[in-house]
Structure formats: C-alpha cells, structure tokens
Amino acid sequence: MKSIEMQAVEARYNDVDAVYHETRDLRLLGFVFFLISDCILFSSFIFAYVYLRTSAPTWPPFVDGHQLPWFDTSYAALNSVVLFGSGVTMHYALENWKHLNRQAFYAWLVATIILGLAFLGGQAHEWTGVLQAGVTWPGSTMGASFFTLTGLHGFHVFIGVCYLTILGIQAHKGVYTGSKYFGLTAGTLYWHFVDVIWVALFFLFYLW
Amino acid sequence: MHAGTATHDTHDASSHIHPPPEGFIAKYVFSLDHKVIGFQYFFTGVFILMIAGSFAELIRIQLVDPNGAIMSHSVYNSMFTMHGTAMVWLVLIPLVTGAIGNFVMPLQIGARDVAFPWLNMISFWIFPVAAVILFSSLLFGSPHAGWTEYPPVSLQDGTAGALWCMAIFVIGISSTMTGLNFMVTIIKMRAPGMTWTRMPLFVWATFATALMNMIATVALSAAVGALFLEHVFNVPFFDPSRGGSAVLFQHMFWFYSHPAVYIFILPAFGIISEVLPTFARKPIFGYKMIAFSSMAIAILGFTVWMHHMFPSGVAPWLQIPFMILTLAIGIPTGIKIFSWIATLWGGRIHYTTSMLYALGFLIAFTFGGITGVILASVPVDLHMHGTYFVVGHFHYVVAGGAVMGFFAAIPYWYPKATGRLMSEKLAKLGFWLFFIGLNGTFLPMHWLGMEGMPRRYASYAYFAKAFPDAVFWNRFETVFSFFMVASVGVMVFNLVWSLKHGKPAGINPWGARTLEWTISSPPPYYNFKHIPEVYDRPYNFDKPLPYGNLDNVVDVYPKFGEIVMPSPVPEPVGAGH
Numbered sequence: 001m002k003s004i005e006m007q008a009v010e011a012r013y014n015d016v017d018a019v020y021h022e023t024r025d026l027r028l029l030g031f032v033f034f035l036i037s038d039c040i041l042f043s044s045f046i047f048a049y050v051y052l053r054t055s056a057p058t059w060p061p062f063v064d065g066h067q068l069p070w071f072d073t074s075y076a077a078l079n080s081v082v083l084f085g086s087g088v089t090m091h092y093a094l095e096n097w098k099h100l101n102r103q104a105f106y107a108w109l110v111a112t113i114i115l116g117l118a119f120l121g122g123q124a125h126e127w128t129g130v131l132q133a134g135v136t137w138p139g140s141t142m143g144a145s146f147f148t149l150t151g152l153h154g155f156h157v158f159i160g161v162c163y164l165t166i167l168g169i170q171a172h173k174g175v176y177t178g179s180k181y182f183g184l185t186a187g188t189l190y191w192h193f194v195d196v197i198w199v200a201l202f203f204l205f206y207l208w
Numbered sequence: 209m210h211a212g213t214a215t216h217d218t219h220d221a222s223s224h225i226h227p228p229p230e231g232f233i234a235k236y237v238f239s240l241d242h243k244v245i246g247f248q249y250f251f252t253g254v255f256i257l258m259i260a261g262s263f264a265e266l267i268r269i270q271l272v273d274p275n276g277a278i279m280s281h282s283v284y285n286s287m288f289t290m291h292g293t294a295m296v297w298l299v300l301i302p303l304v305t306g307a308i309g310n311f312v313m314p315l316q317i318g319a320r321d322v323a324f325p326w327l328n329m330i331s332f333w334i335f336p337v338a339a340v341i342l343f344s345s346l347l348f349g350s351p352h353a354g355w356t357e358y359p360p361v362s363l364q365d366g367t368a369g370a371l372w373c374m375a376i377f378v379i380g381i382s383s384t385m386t387g388l389n390f391m392v393t394i395i396k397m398r399a400p401g402m403t404w405t406r407m408p409l410f411v412w413a414t415f416a417t418a419l420m421n422m423i424a425t426v427a428l429s430a431a432v433g434a435l436f437l438e439h440v441f442n443v444p445f446f447d448p449s450r451g452g453s454a455v456l457f458q459h460m461f462w463f464y465s466h467p468a469v470y471i472f473i474l475p476a477f478g479i480i481s482e483v484l485p486t487f488a489r490k491p492i493f494g495y496k497m498i499a500f501s502s503m504a505i506a507i508l509g510f511t512v513w514m515h516h517m518f519p520s521g522v523a524p525w526l527q528i529p530f531m532i533l534t535l536a537i538g539i540p541t542g543i544k545i546f547s548w549i550a551t552l553w554g555g556r557i558h559y560t561t562s563m564l565y566a567l568g569f570l571i572a573f574t575f576g577g578i579t580g581v582i583l584a585s586v587p588v589d590l591h592m593h594g595t596y597f598v599v600g601h602f603h604y605v606v607a608g609g610a611v612m613g614f615f616a617a618i619p620y621w622y623p624k625a626t627g628r629l630m631s632e633k634l635a636k637l638g639f640w641l642f643f644i645g646l647n648g649t650f651l652p653m654h655w656l657g658m659e660g661m662p663r664r665y666a667s668y669a670y671f672a673k674a675f676p677d678a679v680f681w682n683r684f685e686t687v688f689s690f691f692m693v694a695s696v697g698v699m700v701f702n703l704v705w706s707l708k709h710g711k712p713a714g715i716n717p718w719g720a721r722t723l724e725w726t727i728s729s730p731p732p733y734y735n736f737k738h739i740p741e742v743y744d745r746p747y748n749f750d751k752p753l754p755y756g757n758l759d760n761v762v763d764v765y766p767k768f769g770e771i772v773m774p775s776p777v778p779e780p781v782g783a784g785h
Contacts, residue, residue: 040424052445055456138443138444148434
C-alpha cells in the first residue's frame, strides 16, 4: 500500500503529455549537441595553447629578458574546489526538484549561484595577481592562451550564473512542474559541462 | 490505409497543425517555415553568387594582359580574396545546406518542419548580416591575404582583416546552428517507419553534412576568433615575431576548411543520388554503400587537413600518414562514382536538364577528384602547391562538383517549390554554356600550372617569357569564363520567366518516388496533412510506392512526364479540427 505522498508524487510524474515528451526529446538532444559544439570551441583554443607551449623554446617564455612566473597552483586548487562544490550543489538542487522538495531546491540553487559567483571573484583576484606578475594578455603567448581560455571559461560561468538565476525565477513563477522541468535539466547539464571544462584547464595551466 | 487515419491522428502528437502565419512579415520576412527560409537562402545566395562571380571575371580580365590589364596589384589581391571568401562561405555553404537542405530535407523525411524553426530563422538572418560585414570590409581597404587569410600577411590588413574575421565568425555561428538543427531533425523527426536505411540518400548526405557543420565550424570560429583578437587587441597567437605560430593558424583553419569542402560537396552527392535513379528509372545501385560512404567521407574528412600544409614545413613523419589518409578518401568517393555509373547502366535515361547536370557532374567531379589524388602525393604537391594546377583542381571539384550539383537541384525541385516547370530549352542552353565554360576556363589551368604558372599573382610577365603560350591560354580561359556568366544569366532569367510562363507541374512531374512528390506543388505550409508511413526505401521503380497514410491519391507506379494534379486537399485548419 502506497502512502498518500507517494501517490501524489506519482501523479505529478505522470502529468506528461505526448507533445511535451516529443519537444523535450528534441530540446534535450539539441542542447547536448550545443554542448558538444561548445566543447569543440574550448578544444580548439586548448589545442592552440598546447601547440604554442610545445613549440616554444622555453616555457614560461621570456619577456624583455625576464622569464615569466608559473601560475599559483594552490590558489587555483582552492578556487577549483569552490567550482566543483557548486557542481555538487547543483546536482542536489535538481534531485530535490525531482523529489518535490521545493525549499531544499531553492536552497541548493542559491548555494550554487553563490559558489559560482565566489569562483568568479576568486578568478578575478587571481587575474590581478597574474597581471601584477607581468603576464599580460597582449604581452606573451602564455598570457594570450591563459587569459583567452580562462576568460572564455569565466564568461561561461558568468552566463551560467545568469542562467541559473533565471531558472530560479522561472521555477518560482511556476513554469516547471514535477515532471516538466526541461529547463532545470539543461541548466544542470550546462553547469556540469562548465565544471568538466575547468578540469581540463586546471590540469593544463596549473599541473602541467 | 486511410481508415486508420483517425485513430492515428489522435495519438500522433505531431499531428497538431498550427494556424497559418498571417501578415507579410510573419510569412515572408521572419518566417519560421523551412520552405520560405530555404527560398530566402536561395535568393541571398544567388545574389552573392553574382557579386562574387563578377569579382572572378575582374580577375580573368586582369589576366588577359601578362602585365595586368585593368587593376593595381593590391586591388587584384583584394579581388581574389573576396571572390574566394564570398564563394565559399556566403554562396556554396548557404546554397547547398541552407537553401536545398532546408527546402528538401524536411519534406523527404515526412516532417512538418525542422526541429527548431526559430533557430532556423536566426540562422538565416545572421547570414545577410555576415555578408554585409564582409563586403563592408571593401570600404576599409579590403583583406588581401587570400580566402585563407594566413597570418602574418593578413595581420597587415588592419580593420578590413578584423571585419573579415567578424564576418566569418558570424557565418560560422549560422552554419553551426543549421547543422545542429538538421542533426536533431533527422535523428528525431523522421516519419514512422523511416528507418535509417530507408532514408532518401539526400537525407543521408545532409546528415553527414550537418555533423561536419556542427563540429568543424566551431574550430573555424576559434581560429578566426583568435585572429580577430590578434587584430584588435594585439594578442600574440600567430605572430612569429612575438612567440606565436603562423602554422598554428593553418592547423586551426584547415581542421575546419578541409571538412568545409565536404560540407559543400556532400549535399551535391545527395542531389546526384536523387536525380540519377529518377531519370534512369532504375533503383540506385548500392544504396548502403552510398549512404555509408557519405559517413566515411565525413569522418575521414577530419583526418586529412594537413595535406593543405605540406609546403608549410610540417614534419615529414606527419606528412606520410596525411598523404595516405588523403588517398584513402578516394575510396569512398570512388565507391559513389561507380555506384552512380552502375545506376545508369541499363537504365532508361531521360535527358532532362537535371540529368544533364548530373552527368556533367560525374565527368567534372571525377576529373577533379583524380587531380586531387595526384596532389595528395607529397613530392608532387610540393611542386604544384603554389601553381594554377591547384586552382584548376579546386574549381573542377567546386564549380564542376558542388555548383553543378546545385544547378541539377534547381530544375529538379523548382516544380515542387513553385508548381511550375522550368523552361527545358533555356535550362539546357544554360547547361551547355556552363559545361563548356567550365572546361574551357579550368582545363588549361592544369597545364599552365604544370609549367609552373604561380597562382595569386597579379601579373605573369616573367612566366610568359619562359612559356609564351601562357598569354594565349589565359585569354582563352577569359573568353570561356564568360560562358559561365551567360549560363548564370540564362538560369536567373529562366527562374523568373518560368514563374509566370512555365507549364503547370502537378504533384510529380518526374515520376520520382521520394516523399516530397506525394504532396501538392507548392506544398502547403504544414507540408503533410497526415504524417505518412514508410514501408521501404524509395528507389525500387518496379514496386508500388512504399508509403501509407498519404494526403493525395498518387500513382503507385509513377511515370515520367505524367502530369498529376493534386486532389483538392480540404483545409485541415480551423474550428472543425
């Protein structure tokens, strides 16, 4: 015998109509394809970085007779933990939405947004340090690839923060239900995608 | 079959037909209808074809005189740069994927539209924006480094170079979105019963193209994006004097641009695979081989980009595998060519204009493919790379392949698009002008190139001293190039004239068997009142049509040249439904 709550949950799950199913399938596949093409964009710039680095006579390169410093790995590791943490909170946000725990969903979503903003703040702080150390965007190939790739990634995080905020507002307005929450799925996928890209960037800039 | 319609409709989610769009802007400007968007691509693409073609004619006129007849060397450089750029990105790719792909593909899979019509509309509207940005670079001195815009030479172009990057970036976004849209459409929206191996071959070709559009174009966006940053913010990616690498740009550029040549040749392959069985009245030979070789070309196409860079100082141990992979692409292409010839073998051939273009395609493309195999060999390429041999090879593949495929598609689907047949006399005149002009213009380039005539030079006085016949052959080419101009003129006149004076086409003037020939011409905005059912491949001419649940009563054994008028289709929109 199922509890009343479980019956309510199942009822919410089953309010699916065929049109929604069909459009959701289309949109999900389209969104995954978008992420694949975005991944190629990052891969191209990563290829450029690897190519420039492996074909340079010394790395870090020399500018005006001085060798540029390495990036601060421990600080970036700390910042990475913040971003990966936001991936975990986003996962719990979506799971709580699926299980109809609305309050917990909002809490996890707000935590994700705050962690995302914290990552961006940390990134900005790191950038000022790197700039002071003499690594500038137009100054060297190291600065060119570093600022372009982390900037592109930071831009994606910024877009993600805006996206999640809009999703939160939409959820509050009642756009999504227990079974129709494609926007939240897409937002979660996008956020995890941004995390995964950061794994690659972290290895390539701080550990290599 | 029709008995089951009622129950089918109530369960079929896609059977909801929305009311027709109203007002001029919703119907013709910001239209969501894939057919109208296809027309928009067509008009814009053909318009830019004429502009870019006139640049080519200026190049040809310049070469009448070995010292350069009409323009300064700098203007000449900007002319061949703009000709190549506009033809590749603003003419060929939008015409074969945007125009023909948009109009035909959803009809052939029995869908009412593409997966994301709004995205399709945006994809189209950023295309003219890219065109305006590209041509506005002429006001800022124009880019000069050729359609590839290799740095560090292109870094001297200043604002014009930055505008070039912007234009290519924008058109790249358009192609990526079209590719994504078509991928989802073909994967998810095929009519019930249309399995992967029952799809028409044009759909297969469009699928392979869409895959490449979606993946490769973003790499190009990254390349021109980085070049843009270098132009505007002085960021050292490619400038060797500041630690960058010019060869890096070539890698990033050709990783896209080699697949790009397959992006515009594969839809042409698809068109030929539709035209040949229809006018030979025979099932296509080797359906699966043609379909899978399209995919093989799409995948192999990503692994050969370095053959454009043999003279750039790529390591020899890398050149050999790229040479072998390039030669390997000849295998799926050869499979296609032989399958098409086997389709013709023993067929009852109707020499319509589409068929003439298809046969011309077979000749010209095979020739261009063979010179491509010659160029794939590293030692030969090192000598030929900077000569007119490459120009001749490329134009045989592109003008003889992609453009002739596109020209085969025009008379073939014109009756479906407008309800009237094109004038066959004018169209055949256009074909012969084009075919003679093509060979007259580009064939002599091969021996000029083998003698060592350098490409991209505004004057060839030194070469003409060593090889006096060069003057004659260049004048010969210039004369024949105007045959192609005349052909395009005849075609455009024919397009307009036939709109009023063409014979009524009926549903299926060619007796073709794919799904678009079972609905009225022009198709209603919803394409299919009932989503059709598919039982088999479309190409078996000795069997009844493999479709159920059709809107019209159509001949189950369609015959060539029989005019079948559409049965009056009751308007499915309105209160009653």
